[in-house]
Amino acid sequence: MTPLPHEHELARWLEAEACGRRAAADRLFAGIAASHWARAEPPRGFARRVSAALEARPRPVWWESWWVRAALLASLGAVGAALAVAPSSAMASLGVSAVVRMSQGLSWILACSQFAVDGAWALWSAGARLSSWVEVVLSAPISQLLIALNLAMAAAASLALRRLLRAEEMPS
């Protein structure tokens, strides 16, 4: 009788299990599974059905999520409980102080905004003044003459340097 192709591997695995050699048993069984075992395949058209179910699924909207609802309910409950428990005089003073605080907050926000706008305007006008001064200085005849002189000196120096280098490179 011809031995089955997997007999040897199975025998070695069973022997490893019987002897308690865990690492070897793990390795041998992994080898058997890799070469002789297969995964259960999904039925035909499974991926298509899942894709169709995904497309048909309603898009979640943030206000429909449970935590938004829970937060809304909790805040409503807290307000309701406060209104029910607190005495009317305390509620009145609380309401007045809330209005005062809100108006203070609003005026603070307005002051901050004004400060930011003033600061930006001051920076902008300083930059504008600087650029107009630079323009005046550069457009003066003496400035243009100095720039022209500077350029001429640079050109002359460059020419002289080139001549010097050429003379050094000439064989003696």
Add this chain to the structure above:
Amino acid sequence: MQPSDADLAERARRGSQEACRLLVERHQTSVFNLVNRMVRDQGAAEELAQDAFLKAFGALHTFDPSYRFVTWLLRIAHNTAIDYLRRRRPATVPLGDPEDRPLPESLLVDRGQRTPLEVAEQADLRRTLDWALAQLRPAYRRLVVLRYLEDFSYEEIVEVVGLPLGTVKSHLHRARAEMARLLSEAGLADVLRG
């Protein structure tokens, strides 16, 4: 070049149906195989696998791309199957002594008429392993599937099933030992000894 799972997951998170479809095609066998082996019911497994994909695509914002996508996906599939098994009490796994469990006809050794070798030759090894796996309790079965059919490392199995590493290793050892015992009882050891 094929896009990576992480890229596809990011595109799917932004609403790409095409990316979802590619991810389903890529991982459908892994998800279905795990769920099917756990619940041992083809129809239920198909529904649960689909449910797992829908849950996963609805929770893509929780996926951490530094982990493997398939590990994260199989954790969702595993939890879906566990929930199903909890709802569907009593489990279909036979209780009592494993020796009382019926063996499939193809594995029974009829010593009076056929030699063990003849039985073994008739029995397809794949079906034999499928049968032995099906005899294990679900807690062991899922580990065997992840380790030997999905080729997961111990650390990845820990990620999926949420058990300590030592427990995973010892359960896998017991699962293999149980499969070896079942196969031996089915006549395989006699066959191998010749």
